[in-house]
Amino acid sequence: MAISASIQALIAGEQVAGSKLNSKLRDELLAEGMLLVISHGSRKSYRARDTEALKRFLIDKDESFRILEIDASDSRASMAIETGNSKLVMVRSCPGFPVNSYEPIECFLDGEAFIVNPQEGSFLFVAEWEKFIIPEDVVVIGIENMENFRMIRKQRVFFEEYLQVHKLSNRVLFVSRYPQSTDLRRWLCAIPNHYLYFGDFDLAGINIFLFEFQQYLGKERSSYLIPDDVGFRLKSGSKKRYDEQYCRFKDIKSDVCELQQLIDLICHERRAYDQEGYIY
Missing domain, CATH: 3.40.1360.10 (Dna Topoisomerase Vi A Subunit; Chain: A, domain 2)
Incomplete structure (x- = not known):
């Protein structure tokens, strides 16, 4: 699964306009206390309260998000060389x-x-x-x-x-x-x-x-x-x-x-x- 640009932005700690987020996922993240709401008049944008907690929640919600656990320093090329699979999903590094x-x-x-x-x-x-x-x-x-x-x-x-x-x-x-x-x-x-x-x-x-x-x-x-x-x-x-x-x-x-x-x-x-x- 390709991770949307808006989710990647939230994980990076950036502010994302409400119109860019899937409404169902946004409501779920709000209910779970994952997002901070920033008002701009009648418009709203959102930022992750804790990027690691958000990442963990998404991964737990859908196995497809496990791609988020791949460290940014691990390039697709190096992963492909070592495993033959550039889309390898890595195991959780810190369960518990x-x-x-x-x-x-x-x-x-x-x-x-x-x-x-x-x-x-x-x-x-x-x-x-x-x-x-x-x-x-x-x-x-x-x-x-x-x-x-x-x-x-x-x-x-x-x-x-x-x-x-x-x-x-x-x-x-x-x-x-x-x-x-x-x-x-x-x-x-x-x-x-x-x-x-x-x-x-x-x-x-x-x-x-x-x-x-x-x-x-x-x-x-x-x-x-x-x-x-x-x-x-x-x-x-x-x-x-x-x-x-x-x-x-x-x-x-x-x-x-x-x-x-x-x-x-x-x-x-x-x-x-x-x-x-x-x-x-």
């Missing part, structure tokens, strides 16, 4: 996902003891995720935003209070879906632990949870973190982001009562609230 914790969690990696206890200001990246095993009583908390993921200690009281109220284990391992790939989900499907999703309080975030996680893990093993004060916080949320998401996600529903109540609340307030608001 980041993990974090605010207290030591005794895990195993490839059969060897592996303590997850990163120093404040850092986190770990598990590349060989198929060989990563955690205790069964640990709750896995997936954090969608990297700022929240990096600053878990500033949210510790918030998490501990929530886990206590909802009668979940206070032993927690934090994970991130960055870079966007199916590695995290595949790992979650292979372990018995409960998965608690912590994302933005908007329709796009709920859509990610429903279709990227809950439909694979089931309702018994996955839940959406819904703070008690989210109704109050939504009143000061973003109306613009709600409006941008509404057409795409207006029909979203859940048969989990608490999650449907959150959907109804978001639609009633007609606002979206970012999870960064819970960093104290």
Whole structure:
């Protein structure tokens, strides 16, 4: 597949006019938080929030995008000489996902003891995720935003209070879906632990949870973190982001009562609230 000039420009960190992007792909990238919107009067252009995250998302979405993983320094000529195929699609160079914790969690990696206890200001990246095993009583908390993921200690009281109220284990391992790939989900499907999703309080975030996680893990093993004060916080949320998401996600529903109540609340307030608001 030939990668469009607009996608190549986004990957290069350039600004791209909205008219140059496929509308369906643009809406999907916006919903996933991949793009920044830049207004020019009535016209809009877009730029990637994180070019590596965008590349990872595209590759995961469609195998044809794996051509993006070929390093620019590897010319087609040199690849043809070495392999006889100038269109060779290379394997992913860095599979896996980041993990974090605010207290030591005794895990195993490839059969060897592996303590997850990163120093404040850092986190770990598990590349060989198929060989990563955690205790069964640990709750896995997936954090969608990297700022929240990096600053878990500033949210510790918030998490501990929530886990206590909802009668979940206070032993927690934090994970991130960055870079966007199916590695995290595949790992979650292979372990018995409960998965608690912590994302933005908007329709796009709920859509990610429903279709990227809950439909694979089931309702018994996955839940959406819904703070008690989210109704109050939504009143000061973003109306613009709600409006941008509404057409795409207006029909979203859940048969989990608490999650449907959150959907109804978001639609009633007609606002979206970012999870960064819970960093104290």
